[in-house]
Amino acid sequence: xxxxxxxxxxxxxxxLPEPTPGEGECVIAVRLAGICATDHxxxxxxxxxxxxxxxxxxGTVVSGSNRWLGKRxxxxxxxxxxxxxxxxxxxxxxxxxxTVMGIVGRDGCFADLVAAPEMNLHEVPETLSDEEAVxxxxxxxxxxxxxxxxxxxxxxxxxxxxxxxxxxxxxxLAKCGCALEVIGRNANTLAFCEKRGIQPRSVxxxxxxxxxxxxxxCTGSPEGLELAMGLVRPRxxxxxxxxxxxxxxxxLSPVVVDEVTVVGSRCGPFSEALASLARRDVExxxxxxxxxxxxxxxxxxxxxxxxxxxxxxxxxxx
Amino acid sequence: xxxxxxxxxxxxxxxLPEPTPGEGECVIAVRLAGICATDHxxxxxxxxxxxxxxxxxxGTVVSGSNRWLGKRxxxxxxxxxxxxxxxxxxxxxxxxxxTVMGIVGRDGCFADLVAAPEMNLHEVPETLSDEEAVxxxxxxxxxxxxxxxxxxxxxxxxxxxxxxxxxxxxxxLAKCGCALEVIGRNANTLAFCEKRGIQPRSVxxxxxxxxxxxxxxCTGSPEGLELAMGLVRPRxxxxxxxxxxxxxxxxLSPVVVDEVTVVGSRCGPFSEALASLARRDVExxxxxxxxxxxxxxxxxxxxxxxxxxxxxxxxxxx
Numbered sequence: 001x002x003x004x005x006x007x008x009x010x011x012x013x014x015x016l017p018e019p020t021p022g023e024g025e026c027v028i029a030v031r032l033a034g035i036c037a038t039d040h041x042x043x044x045x046x047x048x049x050x051x052x053x054x055x056x057x058x059g060t061v062v063s064g065s066n067r068w069l070g071k072r073x074x075x076x077x078x079x080x081x082x083x084x085x086x087x088x089x090x091x092x093x094x095x096x097x098x099t100v101m102g103i104v105g106r107d108g109c110f111a112d113l114v115a116a117p118e119m120n121l122h123e124v125p126e127t128l129s130d131e132e133a134v135x136x137x138x139x140x141x142x143x144x145x146x147x148x149x150x151x152x153x154x155x156x157x158x159x160x161x162x163x164x165x166x167x168x169x170x171x172x173l174a175k176c177g178c179a180l181e182v183i184g185r186n187a188n189t190l191a192f193c194e195k196r197g198i199q200p201r202s203v204x205x206x207x208x209x210x211x212x213x214x215x216x217x218c219t220g221s222p223e224g225l226e227l228a229m230g231l232v233r234p235r236x237x238x239x240x241x242x243x244x245x246x247x248x249x250x251x252l253s254p255v256v257v258d259e260v261t262v263v264g265s266r267c268g269p270f271s272e273a274l275a276s277l278a279r280r281d282v283e284x285x286x287x288x289x290x291x292x293x294x295x296x297x298x299x300x301x302x303x304x305x306x307x308x309x310x311x312x313x314x315x316x317x318x
Numbered sequence: 319x320x321x322x323x324x325x326x327x328x329x330x331x332x333x334l335p336e337p338t339p340g341e342g343e344c345v346i347a348v349r350l351a352g353i354c355a356t357d358h359x360x361x362x363x364x365x366x367x368x369x370x371x372x373x374x375x376x377g378t379v380v381s382g383s384n385r386w387l388g389k390r391x392x393x394x395x396x397x398x399x400x401x402x403x404x405x406x407x408x409x410x411x412x413x414x415x416x417t418v419m420g421i422v423g424r425d426g427c428f429a430d431l432v433a434a435p436e437m438n439l440h441e442v443p444e445t446l447s448d449e450e451a452v453x454x455x456x457x458x459x460x461x462x463x464x465x466x467x468x469x470x471x472x473x474x475x476x477x478x479x480x481x482x483x484x485x486x487x488x489x490x491l492a493k494c495g496c497a498l499e500v501i502g503r504n505a506n507t508l509a510f511c512e513k514r515g516i517q518p519r520s521v522x523x524x525x526x527x528x529x530x531x532x533x534x535x536c537t538g539s540p541e542g543l544e545l546a547m548g549l550v551r552p553r554x555x556x557x558x559x560x561x562x563x564x565x566x567x568x569x570l571s572p573v574v575v576d577e578v579t580v581v582g583s584r585c586g587p588f589s590e591a592l593a594s595l596a597r598r599d600v601e602x603x604x605x606x607x608x609x610x611x612x613x614x615x616x617x618x619x620x621x622x623x624x625x626x627x628x629x630x631x632x633x634x635x636x
Contacts (some may be wrong), residue, residue, distance in 0.1 A: 046571075055518040057592075063438065069608055085529075086551075086552060091552055091553060094552030094553065094576065094577070115327050119406055151459060184439075199588075211403075222565070222570075223571075225570065233404075234404060234409055234412030235409060235412065240570060240573055241574065242574065243569075243571040243574050243575060244569065244571065247568055247569070248566050248567055248568040249567045249568075249569075249570055250566040250567075251562065251565070251566055251567075252540075252543065252558060252567055252580075252582075253364075253561040254582075255445075255580065255582035256558050256559065256560065256561045256582040256583065256584060257582070257584060258412065258582060259412070259466075259581070259582045259583060259584055260581075260582050261580070261581050261582070262570075262573065262579070262580040262581075262582075263579050263580075264570075264574040264575070264576060264577045264578050264579070264580075265574065265577060266574060266575060266577055267378060
């Protein structure tokens with residue numbers, strides 16, 4: 001089968017063996033997949049991954065139990081053991097023995113076929129197009145923020161970073177009616193915010209005052225945290241979304257002196273994301289900048305790294 | 319008057335002008351003062367401070383209102399405006415216009431006399447010796463941890479760093495009956511823990527498993543956070559106490575991937591610290607390693623930097 005494989009370099013291959021499903025797993029034909037910042041970070045060495053990349057996707061189940069055969073599905077990315085101390089205490093997304101699709105020890109979705117545990121699947125409502133459903137994974141990650149911080153109409157919130165994830169987080173936050181702004185560098189993505197009624201703010205015009213209750217850091221770079229520390233009020237909260245291969249943070253003394261709370265945030269609830277997409281709470285279709293065939297995967301990666309490009313999709317099995 | 323002044327280098331001087339109290343301030347003759355890690359960091363450039371160092375002390379009020387004249391007092395270090403948005407919303411220790419004794423824009427206590435706002439003073443109970451009362455400020459900082467994280471008998475807690483602050487934090491935590499260990503490098507300070515019934519653990523014997531609910535980082539160096547990230551369980555909490563002049567942290571990706579909460583922690587409640595000292599909840603007298611006269615201040619600083627030395631005091635006006 002075909003696939004985009006990372007092994008010291010990213011390559012398109014058409015000679016990959018088809019995946020062999022493990023116990024409780026099925027095989028899914030990938031229809032549409034999304035390229036995410038983490039995919040780029042992996043190609044810079046993040047997580048030390050080798051294999052088929054990709055973890056945002058929608059597909060059709062082609063082998064496995066009758067319960068799922070033929071269904072159109074999206075898929076949670078953490079494949080867990082259900083027996084370790086963390087699984088047994090309700091922290092299964094942090095399973096000590098987990099594999100993570102396209103990130104840790106398990107092939108991902110930038111291929112014709114992918115194997116996944118049935119327990120990870122969610123059926124896609126008929127009313128949702130593939131172009132919408134493919135956003136389930138990053139939108140779930142955006143909803144995770146709402147599980148970690150309390151935000152209401154009086155909360156002043158800044159989203160730092162107007163990229164793919166930042167725009168999803170901002171739209172989710174906007175539904176709470178909080179005093180929201182999105183800080184970014186790119187006129188195109190900031191214009192997207194303005195169109196959605198969300199206050200855009202160019203990083204160039206920024207004067208820091210440390211008066212935001214909550215800052216969600218979605219820049220994908222260490223500089224994002226430094227900016228966040230300059231924005232958040234004493235005793236406020238920074239939600240940290242970025243993981244990256246290179247570069248460290250400077251001093252964290254402002255976190256100590258201002259008694260800031262920094263909350264790391266990763267994967268989130270798929271069911272909420274699908275319900276939100278079905279309600280059209282969040283506008284995702286106009287976030288799709290370009291769609292490439294799988295064989296043009298390297299080109300797609302390049303396009304996806306451009307500032308101003310929002311989401312790049314790979315059309316795989318349609 | 320005499321004093322230890324930092325201005326690019328630390329120097330003992332005997333020609334300093336006596337302090338002029340501002341409105342609502344009084345002048346206090348310093349009796350005994352403690353040297354703290356922050357003082358050392360300031361002499362490495364932290365906070366960009368110039369002036370008389372020192373912020374841990376006990377003294378006798380020699381001029382000011384009748385309410386305080388002749389009283390033996392300890393003193394909160396943040397001198398605040400009471401009018402800014404943070405003061406008016408209950409965050410006065412984070413006052414935007416604050417000066418901080420011996421740290422930000424205001425002379426400290428390593429001198430014969432110091433000026434301080436009366437509202438910052440706390441009378442020392444007669445039952446407490448100067449050698450105990452001088453621990454009020456760092457012990458208050460230790461109690462601040464209890465205001466920020468919930469700890470009970472089922473909570474697994476590690477204190478990283480067995481220095482001055484680490485030993486105070488550990489003793490405060492031990493009173494909650496949590497599953498506590500102190501991780502350090504120094505046999506002397508670890509032996510202090512053992513004597514107090516607190517599990518010591520040498521950093522050399524450490525095998526990391528990410529299973530601690532709460533890790534309190536008191537090392538005073540960036541490496542402490544890296545160790546803490548290796549100890550804390552997913553969705554656990556790191557309390558960050560260290561501020562330092564030099565060095566940055568590496569990647570914070572573990573905070574994101576493990577969805578850890580990092581809470582910065584600074585000054586704490588003096589009243590709780592004094593009550594705790596009066597109850598003898600915390601053993602401080604045997605933490606005093608050496609006492610120097612003020613004129614031997616440079617020597618005292620050197621002694622205080624030695625590993626294995628716990629607390630070094632300056633005997634000033636007794």
